[in-house]
Amino acid sequence: xxxxxxxxxxxxxxxxxxxxxISGSGPPIFFCHSxxxxxxxxxxxxxxxxxxxxxxxxxxxAPGKPDEIEQLEHLWDAVLAYDDAIEGLGLEQPIIMxxxxxxxxxxxxxAHRKKQxxxxxxxxxxxxxxxxxSYTVANWCALSFPEIKEVLFHDQSCPRVIKRMARPExxxxxxxxxxxxxxxxxxxxxxxxxxxxxxxLCKRIHRISAKSLIIWGENDKLxxxxxxxxxxxxxxxxxxxxxxLCGHEPPLEQTEKLEVAVxxxxxx
Amino acid sequence: MKIACFHLMPYRDxxxxxxxxxxxxxxxxxxxxxxxxxxxxxYYNWTLDxxxxxxxxxxDGVCTNEHHQNAYGFMVNPNMMGSxxxxxxxxxDTAIIQMGExxxxxxxxxxxxxxxxxxxxxxxxxxxxxxxxxxxxxxxYSYGMAPMEQRGRYREAHDLILxxxxxxxPFAWNGKYYQLPMxxxxxxxxxxxxxxxxxxxxxxxxxxxxxxxxxxxxxxxxYFGAKGAKHMVDGYWDKVEEAGKDKNPYRMTYLIxxxxxxxxxxxxxxxxxxxxxxxxxLLHMPEQLLLPPGHMTHSSLTHVLTKRPxxxxxxFNDMGFKEFNxxxxxVTGSAATVTAKLKExxxxxxVGHLLLLPQFGSMSHDKAMENISRISEGVLxxxxxxxxxxxxxxxxxxxxxxxxSQTKEExx
Numbered sequence: 001x002x003x004x005x006x007x008x009x010x011x012x013x014x015x016x017x018x019x020x021x022i023s024g025s026g027p028p029i030f031f032c033h034s035x036x037x038x039x040x041x042x043x044x045x046x047x048x049x050x051x052x053x054x055x056x057x058x059x060x061x062a063p064g065k066p067d068e069i070e071q072l073e074h075l076w077d078a079v080l081a082y083d084d085a086i087e088g089l090g091l092e093q094p095i096i097m098x099x100x101x102x103x104x105x106x107x108x109x110x111a112h113r114k115k116q117x118x119x120x121x122x123x124x125x126x127x128x129x130x131x132x133x134s135y136t137v138a139n140w141c142a143l144s145f146p147e148i149k150e151v152l153f154h155d156q157s158c159p160r161v162i163k164r165m166a167r168p169e170x171x172x173x174x175x176x177x178x179x180x181x182x183x184x185x186x187x188x189x190x191x192x193x194x195x196x197x198x199x200x201l202c203k204r205i206h207r208i209s210a211k212s213l214i215i216w217g218e219n220d221k222l223x224x225x226x227x228x229x230x231x232x233x234x235x236x237x238x239x240x241x242x243x244x245l246c247g248h249e250p251p252l253e254q255t256e257k258l259e260v261a262v263x264x265x266x267x268x
Numbered sequence: 269m270k271i272a273c274f275h276l277m278p279y280r281d282x283x284x285x286x287x288x289x290x291x292x293x294x295x296x297x298x299x300x301x302x303x304x305x306x307x308x309x310x311y312y313n314w315t316l317d318x319x320x321x322x323x324x325x326x327x328d329g330v331c332t333n334e335h336h337q338n339a340y341g342f343m344v345n346p347n348m349m350g351s352x353x354x355x356x357x358x359x360x361d362t363a364i365i366q367m368g369e370x371x372x373x374x375x376x377x378x379x380x381x382x383x384x385x386x387x388x389x390x391x392x393x394x395x396x397x398x399x400x401x402x403x404x405x406x407x408x409y410s411y412g413m414a415p416m417e418q419r420g421r422y423r424e425a426h427d428l429i430l431x432x433x434x435x436x437x438p439f440a441w442n443g444k445y446y447q448l449p450m451x452x453x454x455x456x457x458x459x460x461x462x463x464x465x466x467x468x469x470x471x472x473x474x475x476x477x478x479x480x481x482x483x484x485x486x487x488x489x490x491y492f493g494a495k496g497a498k499h500m501v502d503g504y505w506d507k508v509e510e511a512g513k514d515k516n517p518y519r520m521t522y523l524i525x526x527x528x529x530x531x532x533x534x535x536x537x538x539x540x541x542x543x544x545x546x547x548x549x550l551l552h553m554p555e556q557l558l559l560p561p562g563h564m565t566h567s568s569l570t571h572v573l574t575k576r577p578x579x580x581x582x583x584f585n586d587m588g589f590k591e592f593n594x595x596x597x598x599v600t601g602s603a604a605t606v607t608a609k610l611k612e613x614x615x616x617x618x619v620g621h622l623l624l625l626p627q628f629g630s631m632s633h634d635k636a637m638e639n640i641s642r643i644s645e646g647v648l649x650x651x652x653x654x655x656x657x658x659x660x661x662x663x664x665x666x667x668x669x670x671x672x673s674q675t676k677e678e679x680x
Contacts (some may be wrong), residue, residue, distance in 0.1 A: 066566035069416065073444070138409055141561050142295075144554055176573040184569060187416050187562025194414035 004040060009056075011084035016071040018085045019062040021055040024048025027118070027266075028094040030086055031055040032102030032109075034249075035140070037185035038062075039164060043251035046259050051266075054094070056085055058102075060188035069188045075199045078192055079108045086113075095266065096210070097121035099251065100223070101189045104197060107231075111207040120212040121262060122231060124220055124248050128205075129198035133224035137190050137197060140222065154219040154247035161252050205234040212238040213265040217246030217253065241265075269614065269654040270665060272329030272365055273322035273640065274523055274623040276341035277315045277349075279303060280630045282549050293552045294338040295409045302339065314633040316349065320356045321637055322626070325644035328652075329363030329396065331623055333468075334370050335403060336410035340550040345369070347383045354391035363666050364391045365623075367468055367487065368398025372418055373411050376446055377425035381432040381453050388457035393668025397463040399426060399484070401475065404563030405553075416562035419474070421445045433462040464664040466521060466621075471500040471577070472568055473507070480511045485621065485664035487521035491551065492578050494524060494596035494613045500577070501617045517655055518620030518662040524613070525598035525625040528606050528642035535600035538635070540589035543598050546629035547584040555580060598628070603646025610647065614654055620662060622651070 008017045021038060029051045031044065038057050047053060059081065060069025072078050082105060086094060095118050098106025103125025110117040129135070140148060145167070153161050168174035193199060212235045216228040228240045241261045246254045282293075282302055290297050319330040330353050332346035343349055347369050354364045364387060371377035388395035401422045408415045424443045431439065431451070438452035457463050468487040469475035479486040486504060490497055501522075505515060513519070525546070527539035558581070564572065571577070592598055599609045614622060626643055627636035 138560075141415075142409065142554070142557055144556060173574055176576075177570070180566075180570050180573045183561045183573075184566055187560075190560075190562055191414045191416040194408065195412040 007089065009085045009088035011081040011088065012071065012077070016059060016068060016081060018059065018081060019057045019065065020085060020089065021057070022052065024050075024052045026051040028052045028054055028089075028091045030082075030089075030091060030094045030096050030109075032082070032096075032098035032105040033058065034100035034102050035186055035189040036100075037181070041164070041251045042160065042255050043258055046255070047262065050263075051095070054089055054091065056082065058185075058189055060191075061185045066184060066188075069191060072192065075108065075192045078105060079112055082109055083112060092116070093118045095119045095121065097123070097262075098125060099123040100126055100248065101193065101197075103127070104193070104201060107201055107205060107208065110210050110212070111201070111204040114207055114209050117208075117210040119266060120208060120210045120235075121215070121265065122212065123215045123250055123258075124217060124223055125214075125227075125231065126193070126197040126223060127199070127201040128227055128230050128234070129196060129202075130227075130230070133226050135196075135223055137194050141186060141190060151221045152248050154217065154245055154253055158253055160255060161249070164249075164252055202234070205231075206236075208235045209237070213262070214238055214240045215243065215250055215258065215261060216240070217243050217248060217250050219244075219246055220248045222248040239265075269620065269622070269652050269656075270328040270363070270518075270662065271622045271624060271648055271651060272331045272363060273319055273327040274331040274333070274367070274625045275315050275319055275343075275627060276333065276625070277311060277343040278341050278546075278550055278629065279308075279339035280311065280632070281307060282339055282545075282630075287549055287552045290552075292554060292557055293340055293550055295405055295557055297337075297339055310633075312349075314636070315343070315627075316352055316356075318627055318633070318636045318640060319349075319353055322640045322644070323353070323357045323360065323362040325641060326648045327362070327624075327640075327644065329365045330357070331365035331367050333367045333398075334373070334400070334406075336373075336406045347387060350387050350395075351390060354387055354394065357394075358392070361668070362394060363396050364394050365396040365466070366398045367396075367466065367489075367623075368400055370400050370402040370406070371425035371429060372402050372407060372413070372421040376448055377421075377428060378432050378448065378451060378453060380425070381429040382455075384463065385433070385453060385455045385457040388459055388463050388666075388668075389455050391458075391666075391668060393458040393463075394666045395457065395459070395463040395668075396664070396666055397457075397465050398468060398487075399465055400468045403558075404560050405557050408560040408563065409557065414562065415560040417445070418563060419565065423478075430462065433457060459667050463666060466664060468521075471503070473503065474565060474568065476504050476507050480508055480513065483513070483663075485519050485521055487523065487621070487623070488617075489523050491547070491597065492595075493592075494522075494599075494617065496578075496595065497522070498616060505618060515618060516620065516660045516663075517614075517618045518660060518664050520617065520619050521621035521623060522613070522617055522619045523623040523625060524596075524610075525628040526606060526610070526643060526647075527598065527600040527626070527628075527639055528603050528646060529601060532601040532605050535593075535602075536589050539598070539600050539631075542629035542631040542635075543589055543592050544629070547587065547592065547597070550629060551581055551584060553581055603642060606643075607647045607650045610651060611654065614651070620655060620660065621664070
């Protein structure tokens with residue numbers, strides 16, 4: 001486990017402070033986590049050997065700070081808060097990377113920051129929408145825990161998946177608090193994207209000028225892998241990398257292959 | 269003591285294996301798969317007939333409510349029902365209790381201010397204005413709004429509606445959720461400055477604080493029985509006392525299904541299948557559909573998950589009529605038995621307004637009409653005077669009465 005440090009960065013004119021997890025050394029990667037919340041996985045751990053990872057908690061999801069979500073009313077508040085955070089961290093031209101919900105944020109940030117984004121990495125991002133491959137936030141909010149696991153992963157028996165989704169013993173207070181954090185985190189991210197995460201990225205995505213990598217698991221049951229092509233067609237300098245035997249969680253399900261793809265892209 | 273007849277307007281004839289085929293009676297249940305359009309017409313008319321029958325046979329009020337996309341109760345616009353009821357009970361002092369049109373489901377929410385004002389006018393001042401926060405699933409899944417914004421919208425909609433009723437001049441509203449350039453509603457309610465306000469809830473302390481702060485009446489709408497309610501209701505009364513307010517029982521309203529039989533022994537046969545249909549079929553719903561992520565505040569979510577003050581809905585499936593009856597989830601038996609049990613509940617919970625649910629689950633129209641008659645004849649006369657000797661004023665009952673509706677000229 002890496003030695004994670006945290007930095008509190010004031011944003012939005014001091015109305016909000018973002019808690020940023022930091023680890024590693026090397027060029028900066030600003031990483032936006034998924035709707036499931038911040039989780040320091042092996043993918044980030046391995047990448048942090050050669051890059052400095054800056055991974056903010058989405059407001060409201062940092063431990064002990066649930067009320068911070070009240071400062072965000074719209075998606076634009078979040079984009080500007082993250083833009084402020086990047087400046088506050090002193091990152092002039094970071095690599096922006098995001099997964100799922102965080103992928104949408106990463107794309108919005110890159111569309112906003114244009115030349116101030118070195119490269120962009122989108123892992124199964126939400127944010128575009130088409131009727132023939134429709135999905136809604138309710139699709140994952142209305143699921144039971146076993147159903148969520150079924151939809152998220154290609155293979156639930158993968159050890160990293162088991163570790164990530166390990167729920168404390170049934171009936172214990174630990175489990176109640178684990179459930180509380182899980183539900184609250186999804187609720188916080190859902191606030192900005194309910195009920196359908198089509199919040200105008202399609203009107204801004206053409207602004208992305210950074211070289212971009214779009215990664216998708218071939219067996220993603222939550223968001224159709226067909227969206228990879230839509231992102232590729234919308235971003236001028238982009239390429240798609242698909243992962244076989246992989247669902248919506250490449251960092252857990254295909255950790256090593258994902259890392260190789262990202263390293264190759266970044267060193268290119 | 270005031271006693272009103274509540275109705276959910278359920279789908280009464282779901283197939284017996286419906287809960288095996290579908291994971292919920294709410295939100296995702298396809299109408300065309302399980303419902304018959306002709307039967308639905310009958311249900312709405314039966315519901316109105318049952319409520320009108322209750323009004324004419326001794327109930328003090330009739331009560332409607334709002335839910336969406338479900339078989340449990342699909343009175344999607346309670347004000348349409350309330351309007352029919354107001355006209356059908358003209359010339360009586362029956363309260364029209366709307367529990368209620370849900371402001372956060374509408375945009376702009378002054379639609380509620382307008383429609384309640386219309387209803388109060390049609391009923392000549394007999395309206396009780398219910399202000400529900402609204403079911404989280406209705407708000408998020410049926411009406412597509414972010415769960416985390418529901419309570420903020422509710423507070424703002426409430427403030428806007430109250431100002432719309434009270435203001436004597438047009439005003440601009442620049443809120444967090446709503447912006448209106450010239451609020452100037454027509455009509456204003458018949459009751460001045462506005463109808464009495466009741467707030468339904470499910471034992472959320474934040475709702476208690478809101479009710480007490482504004483001096484409204486709290487309606488505890490629970491399906492977990494009067495025995496389980498005691499602890500919750502005591503929490504409300506403690507807060508009332510802490511706020512330095514009196515223990516006027518009319519600050520409290522309580523809902524319960526009731527079935528009256530000729531004898532206690534006949535109750536199970538007459539009402540058992542209907543209450544089991546209610547709990548097993550109509551409340552068939554996964555918890556995450558009831559409470560979308562973000563609907564509850566962080567502190568309420570922590571409380572509910574760590575303390576589990578209510579059983580999970582799927583536990584109902586392990587229970588039958590006997591358990592429901594023993595836990596006072598409903599009250600059944602002879603008129604004498606029902607009267608005694610309701611007296612006990614009224615005193616125990618310190619309740620001034622009682623909402624009885626005489627039609628529940630799969631109960632037929634004829635059975636519901638008979639039950640209403642039995643309650644009216646055998647129960648209500650013995651309950652109505654319960655609080656009379658204590659001298660409490662019911663500040664939360666509408667002012668309109670037979671013969672007092674008059675124009676300004678008549679008043680002069």
